[in-house]
Amino acid sequence: MTPASEYVIEITYIVAAVLFILALKWLSSPVTARRGVWAGEAGMVLAVAGTLLYHGIVDYKWLAIGLVLGTIIGVPLGNVGMTAVPQRTALSHAFGALCVTLVGTAEFYLRAPNVPPFMMSVLSLEVILGGLTVTGSLMAAGKLQEILPQRPITYKGQNFVNLTMLAIAVAIAVRLVLHPEAVVLYPFMVGIALVFGVMMIVPIGGADMPTVISLLNSYAGLSAAAMGFVLNSKLLIVAGSLDGASGFILSVNMSKAMNRSFTNVLFGAFGQVQASSAAAVEARPVHSATPEEAAAILSAANKVVIVPGYGMAVAQAQHKVRELYDLLTKKGVDVKFGIHPVAGRMPGHMNVLLAEADIPYDKLMDMDEANPDFPQTDVALVIGANDVTNPAARSDAGSPIYGMPILDVDKARTVMVIKRSMNPGFAGIDNPLYYLDNTLMLFGDAKAFVGSIVRELSGGGGHG
Amino acid sequence: MVTADLVNSLYVFILAAFIGFEVIRRVSPLLHTPLMSLTNALDAIAVVGAIILAGEHKSTLATVLGTIAIVAATSNAVGGFIITDRMLKMFKSSRTQKP
Numbered sequence: 349m350t351p352a353s354e355y356v357i358e359i360t361y362i363v364a365a366v367l368f369i370l371a372l373k374w375l376s377s378p379v380t381a382r383r384g385v386w387a388g389e390a391g392m393v394l395a396v397a398g399t400l401l402y403h404g405i406v407d408y409k410w411l412a413i414g415l416v417l418g419t420i421i422g423v424p425l426g427n428v429g430m431t432a433v434p435q436r437t438a439l440s441h442a443f444g445a446l447c448v449t450l451v452g453t454a455e456f457y458l459r460a461p462n463v464p465p466f467m468m469s470v471l472s473l474e475v476i477l478g479g480l481t482v483t484g485s486l487m488a489a490g491k492l493q494e495i496l497p498q499r500p501i502t503y504k505g506q507n508f509v510n511l512t513m514l515a516i517a518v519a520i521a522v523r524l525v526l527h528p529e530a531v532v533l534y535p536f537m538v539g540i541a542l543v544f545g546v547m548m549i550v551p552i553g554g555a556d557m558p559t560v561i562s563l564l565n566s567y568a569g570l571s572a573a574a575m576g577f578v579l580n581s582k583l584l585i586v587a588g589s590l591d592g593a594s595g596f597i598l599s600v601n602m603s604k605a606m607n608r609s610f611t612n613v614l615f616g617a618f619g620q621v622q623a624s625s626a627a628a629v630e631a632r633p634v635h636s637a638t639p640e641e642a643a644a645i646l647s648a649a650n651k652v653v654i655v656p657g658y659g660m661a662v663a664q665a666q667h668k669v670r671e672l673y674d675l676l677t678k679k680g681v682d683v684k685f686g687i688h689p690v691a692g693r694m695p696g697h698m699n700v701l702l703a704e705a706d707i708p709y710d711k712l713m714d715m716d717e718a719n720p721d722f723p724q725t726d727v728a729l730v731i732g733a734n735d736v737t738n739p740a741a742r743s744d745a746g747s748p749i750y751g752m753p754i755l756d757v758d759k760a761r762t763v764m765v766i767k768r769s770m771n772p773g774f775a776g777i778d779n780p781l782y783y784l785d786n787t788l789m790l791f792g793d794a795k796a797f798v799g800s801i802v803r804e805l806s807g808g809g810g811h812g
Numbered sequence: 813m814v815t816a817d818l819v820n821s822l823y824v825f826i827l828a829a830f831i832g833f834e835v836i837r838r839v840s841p842l843l844h845t846p847l848m849s850l851t852n853a854l855d856a857i858a859v860v861g862a863i864i865l866a867g868e869h870k871s872t873l874a875t876v877l878g879t880i881a882i883v884a885a886t887s888n889a890v891g892g893f894i895i896t897d898r899m900l901k902m903f904k905s906s907r908t909q910k911p
Contacts, residue, residue, distance in 0.1 A: 361860075368854050369831055375847055376838040378903040385897045388854055392889055399860040405867030410879045414866060418859075418886020425887060426894025433845060436895065440852045443888045447858045447881040454865050454877040466818060565848055572858050577821050579861045585821055586828040591855040593832030594847060601841075689841065696844030700899050708906035714841045 353401045360398030361583040367391030368587055372594070378709055395583060430704045431661050434561060434693035438489035441564045445481035448474060448571045453538065455578055461529035467578060468528050472521035472537065474574035479541030480548065481567045487549035488560055492693055500553040513544045555735070557693045559602040566595025598695045605689035605715075607741075607752040634770070637788040639797060642764055643804035645788075646672075649726035649762075651682045653718060655755055656698055657691050659732020659767075663794035666705040669731065672798055673707060675805045684711050686718030686728075686755050688736035719756050728760035732794050734767075738779045748777060763787040766797050846899045853892025859885035 367387045374384035400411070428436045452475040456463065463471070490496035520537040523530060552560050569591025576584030603609060637645075646652060654673070660666060676683045685707065691698040699712055713721070722728060730737055733755075740747040741754045757763050758781055765782060767789060781787055790797055839847050862885055866878030 364857070368857075369835060371850060371854065372832070372835045372839070372847075375843055375850060376835075376840065378840070378843060378900070378905070381843060381846065381900045381903070382897060385850065385893055385900060388850060388896075389893050392854070392857060392893075395857055395860055396863070399863050402864060402867065404864065407867060407869045407875075410866045410875055411863055411882065414862070414879045414882030415886050418883040419890050421883065422887035422890025422892075423894065425891030426898070428895070430899070433849070433895065433899075436891070437845075437848055437852065440849070440888045440892060443884040444852060444855050444858065447856070447862055447885040447888075450877040450881040450884075451858065451861045451865055454871075454874040454881075458870055458874055562848070565852070569851070569855055572855050573825060575858060575861060577818075577825070579864075580817050580821065581861060582821070582824045584857060584861060585824045587854050587857040589825055589828035590832040590836075591851040593829055594836045594851040597833065597836050598844060598848065601844075694845055695848065696841060696846070699842045700845045700902070703899070703902040703904070706902075706904070709842055709903045710905050710907075712842060 351403050353403055357398040357401055360394045361581075364391035364395040364398075365583050365586045367394070368590060372590060430700055431664075432493075433700060434557065434697060435489045435492035437694060438485045438492060438561055438564065441561070441568045442482050442485035442489065444568045445478040445485065445571055448568075448575045449478035449482060449538065451575060452478060452578065453534075456534055457531075460531045460534070463524075463528040465525050465528075468525045469521070470574045470577040472524060474571050474578060475538050476517050476521065476541045477567045477571035477574065479538050480545035481564050481571060483542045483545030484549050484560075485545075485564050485568075487546055488552075488557065488564065491549070491552075491554065492557060498554040500551045502551045506547075506551055510544065510547050513540055513547065517541050517544065554693065555690070556606075558690045558695055558697075559599055559606065559608075561694045562595050562598035562602050564595070566592050566599055569593070569595055601689055602695060605753060607749070632783045634782050634789050635785075635787065636791055637764070639790070639800035640804055642788070642790055643801045645762060645764070646676060646727055646729070646801065647679055647681070647805060649676075649681055651684075651721075651725050652676060652727045652729060653684050653686045653713075653721060653725045653757075653760065655686045655688075655718075655728060655730045655733050655737060655757055656702065657688075657731065657733025657736060658693060658698075659734070660794055661692065661698075661701050661732070663732060665731060665795040665798050666701050668795050668798040668802060669702075670705040670707055671802045672805070673711075675802060679805075684713055684718070684721070686713050686715070686721075686757075688715055688733070688755055691733060691736060715753060715755060722756045722759040725760040726762065728757035728763045730757055730763065730765040731798065732766070734779055735777060737765075737781055738777065740777070740780050744780075757781065758784055758786070761786065764790055766790045766792065766794050768793065842903070843900075846896050849892050849896045849899070853889050853896060856885040856889035856892065859889065 368391050371384040371388035374380040517540040520533050569588050573585050573588025673683050687698050737757045739758045741749045741752045862878045862881035866875050
């Protein structure tokens with residue numbers, strides 16, 4: 349009954365599962381992380397090679413075409429710039445979920461109308477989660493790439509419409525579980541899941557993307573695990589659960605870092621609630637400084653913490669920041685970076701951008717490491733970050749970001765903020781940090797301003 | 813037989829989820845972006861399901877959907893491993909950097 353090749357295939361799958369777990373284990377430290385990628389690649393190649401031995405395969409032509417075409421598309425997707433990594437990641441969630449949804453759909457039509465209830469339940473879970481992840485991730489990628497408007501789009505009764513759609517999809521799934529012969533209903537279930545994915549992301553703004561990408565990651569993983577149940581493939585269940593667990597942990601991290609619940613991210617668009625606090629604080633005086641003054645203060649400091657935000661990436665200022673880091677370090681200044689978990693557009697994005705600019709990773713501190721350091725810091729230099737430094741989150745119970753953990757830059761002796769103008773940040777919330785007596789505003793483009801400081805420090809201005 | 817398969821699958825799912833939580837909790841926040849791109853690449857193992865589907869050629873629909881699924885998953889695997897490695901290559905410690 350079972351040819352010998354079946355055992356060979358199973359063994360390749362078991363080895364692949366072990367390699368996948370090792371891959372993630374090795375990712376715990378930057379020292380061993382690359383070994384993790386190799387383990388993952390080895391597992392993947394092994395499992396695919398094993399599968400190709402499967403005796404039931406009668407035609408290799410389409411497999412070859414699929415594998416070659418996939419590789420041709422995959423190579424450029426692996427070589428995008430580091431600022432584009434969030435949208436690439438969103439796109440890959442969409443591709444992963446597309447694969448799962450298509451396979452689920454094909455399995456349904458191969459088996460229908462004789463689908464056992466349990467199989468139909470997981471299959472429905474697979475294609476509903478898969479379907480909403482496909483369109484949801486495409487929407488997220490579009491917003492991140494700025495093909496679609498980044499501002500949240502909301503309308504009255506939005507949550508009601510969305511929840512009703514999801515409820516209808518689930519109701520169809522239940523009906524199919526009880527009566528799988530109602531094959532005509534299947535396309536409606538998938539169709540509603542696809543539309544729901546779009547509607548789910550419409551009200552979500554750019555600043556919430558780190559949470560949403562993580563959540564979509566989790567959905568993609570869970571749908572793959574469900575596919576493993578349908579196909580009775582243990583390897584797929586393992587890979588799907590690992591992906592689902594990782595997305596879940598990251599979503600929880602991101603939500604905590606914004607002091608918001610999943611439901612709040614998904615159902616309450618940001619940027620709606622700040623009207624009350626913003627109106628009262630027009631036209632308060634701020635202190636500003638020139639690049640020369642900033643350079644003099646920085647070179648007199650012992651300890652500097654740079655706080656980068658997404659604005660630094662937008663201005664492509666990271667390489668200038670690296671020059672600043674080099675010059676100050678050479679002068680004996682202790683320079684570190686304080687990184688908020690939601691800085692950037694996906695978890696850990698800022699670390700990647702700084703690593704790309706050749707800043708050593710042991711100089712990058714996460715929020716828990718950085719905060720105890722600020723009272724002993726001479727200068728906190730904020731580049732392109734706003735809400736994550738807003739002291740109103742600690743003190744002003746009326747602020748929409750009240751309770752969100754922030755980087756306590758205001759506790760440093762001097763705070764310098766590079767900013768284009770006094771316009772409020774992405775979430776549209778006013779930042780009292782800018783009006784403090786120990787805050788200096790450095791008005792200008794992040795890249796140009798840091799460039800001017802660098803020129804001053806390297807001897808141009810004679811302040812050395 | 814079907815129930816036995818189901819119970820086995822549930823065991824695997826629950827154990828793998830536990831391992832996932834324990835292993836991934838230990839991943840440094842420094843590497844959360846590569847973590848996501850790597851788990852994404854590993855998730856592309858769904859390609860094995862697509863390969864069987866397209867290769868068995870049980871119906872035209874199955875072959876067509878299976879082939880598209882192979883393309884989507886393969887591009888994820890290839891792209892995901894490439895970009896994860898590119899990112900990880902950039903992470904250097906200040907000790908190794910200074911010769």
